[in-house]
Amino acid sequence: MNIAVIGTGYVGLVQGVIMADFNHNVTCVDIDIDKIKSLQRGEVPIYEPGLEELLKKNILRKKISFTSNIKSAIKNSEIIFIAVGTPPAMDGSADLQYVLNVAREIGKNIENYKVIVNKSTVPIGTGKLVKDTIEHELKKRNSPVEFNIVSNPEFLREGKAVEDCLNPDRVVIGYNSIKALNIMKELYTKLEEKNIPFVFTNIETSEMIKYASNAFLAVKISFINEISLLAEKVGANTDDISLAMGMDNRISPKFLKCGPGYGGSCFPKDTKALVKIGDNVGEEMSVVKAAIYANEKQKFKIVEKIKKEMNGLNGKTIGILGLSFKPDTDDVRDAPSIDIIKHLINNGAKINAYCPKGMKEAKWRLRNFNNKILYCENEYEVSNKADSIVLITEWSQFENLDLNKIKKNMRDNFYFDLRNIHNKNTEIKKTFKYFPFGKKNHPIIS
Numbered sequence: 001m002n003i004a005v006i007g008t009g010y011v012g013l014v015q016g017v018i019m020a021d022f023n024h025n026v027t028c029v030d031i032d033i034d035k036i037k038s039l040q041r042g043e044v045p046i047y048e049p050g051l052e053e054l055l056k057k058n059i060l061r062k063k064i065s066f067t068s069n070i071k072s073a074i075k076n077s078e079i080i081f082i083a084v085g086t087p088p089a090m091d092g093s094a095d096l097q098y099v100l101n102v103a104r105e106i107g108k109n110i111e112n113y114k115v116i117v118n119k120s121t122v123p124i125g126t127g128k129l130v131k132d133t134i135e136h137e138l139k140k141r142n143s144p145v146e147f148n149i150v151s152n153p154e155f156l157r158e159g160k161a162v163e164d165c166l167n168p169d170r171v172v173i174g175y176n177s178i179k180a181l182n183i184m185k186e187l188y189t190k191l192e193e194k195n196i197p198f199v200f201t202n203i204e205t206s207e208m209i210k211y212a213s214n215a216f217l218a219v220k221i222s223f224i225n226e227i228s229l230l231a232e233k234v235g236a237n238t239d240d241i242s243l244a245m246g247m248d249n250r251i252s253p254k255f256l257k258c259g260p261g262y263g264g265s266c267f268p269k270d271t272k273a274l275v276k277i278g279d280n281v282g283e284e285m286s287v288v289k290a291a292i293y294a295n296e297k298q299k300f301k302i303v304e305k306i307k308k309e310m311n312g313l314n315g316k317t318i319g320i321l322g323l324s325f326k327p328d329t330d331d332v333r334d335a336p337s338i339d340i341i342k343h344l345i346n347n348g349a350k351i352n353a354y355c356p357k358g359m360k361e362a363k364w365r366l367r368n369f370n371n372k373i374l375y376c377e378n379e380y381e382v383s384n385k386a387d388s389i390v391l392i393t394e395w396s397q398f399e400n401l402d403l404n405k406i407k408k409n410m411r412d413n414f415y416f417d418l419r420n421i422h423n424k425n426t427e428i429k430k431t432f433k434y435f436p437f438g439k440k441n442h443p444i445i446s
């Protein structure tokens, strides 16, 4: 099938590459000409394991191409994916200007039947809005071309995007025409063959499934984070609490790991947008609101704890390990590291920071604080004259740090492990004043 994917951000690019790998002919479109040029050379502008290899393979097979010419891409495809960003507007709602710009382009350029698929995370009712926008343009042209709208939200995780797209837990398709549904089924034959479950529903439900899923996961994380704060106070161990809770099939162990709070380009944005959607129709999303509040509080509480244990932060140097919002990505959007670093600096600390992939973006996001931050070449450099290490992101390369090498250059020996990655390392408790997260530093019971 001939497919156009408009927008080559995370969602669009990965979707395009996977569709090409499924043997469809894919044209990816973006207004960013530099990005298009680098993609044409097979260079992926983001760090996403496995994506560049798959891209190069499908460029060679001539299954995928890149252009900034939206008109020809629209004209030459049967299916058009809208995968542009829906960033948060000032009031927390999703800004639909990019989605609607694409809809207008579609309305101006289609000449025969198309299925228009919404991949972007969009407020409930956007399918209808896109339809109305296209119809409005068609009316202006006085050319009644048939088309159908489908909602097909994306559930991929950054850092695991290729794996998630090749083996999704489910595919959700919101439709209002059998003709469009059959085309979507044909598009996803490869996933049907793998027995991936499909959910067929109406467009509004499909749009809401995406928000409900992300908000639920955010609530789950905020819940365990709140439990972790209490556990520390009462002498309980959050890791064991999560383990035992997760053994109950109704709860599941996934997304039950305490830490510095959820970040990234999705949970923070989508929870706020869902609250706004509720406000617009007079339904308070009180549980989601509480999750957002708890997530903000978490970062503040962490800095308060560090400050208390270290007897103040004024003049102290803190070595930060990990800036990206999670491992295996260079994405620093809404990463807990950003707020934690800002709070630490506002309390008088200086920062040595290192992240395997997130340095460039963090430097930009922390531009107003950079006179207090030294960006280091590697994980060992952060310990230079540091009073404490704070591990924020659980990159696997931090798991087996040479602790003596870290300790050697430090002024004091505090170590706050916000992800409990050194849990099983008995050495760390001998070398450092070690603070795991969500539990006291219990002696090992033999």
Ligand code: UGA
Binding pocket: 121, 154, 155, 156, 157, 158, 159, 214, 217, 221, 254, 255, 256, 257, 258, 259, 260, 261, 262, 263, 264, 265, 266, 267, 325, 326
């Ligand atoms: C999330 C969803 O998991 C995807 O299904 C969805 O498609 C995507 O948003 C999106 O809407 O596009 P992503 O933001 O890439 O994916 O990252 P996650 O792996 O979900 O992690 C989000 C945050 O939660 C991270 O900051 C992570 O550290 C945190 N987290 C996750 C925890 O603190 N504890 C956990 O147990 C799990």
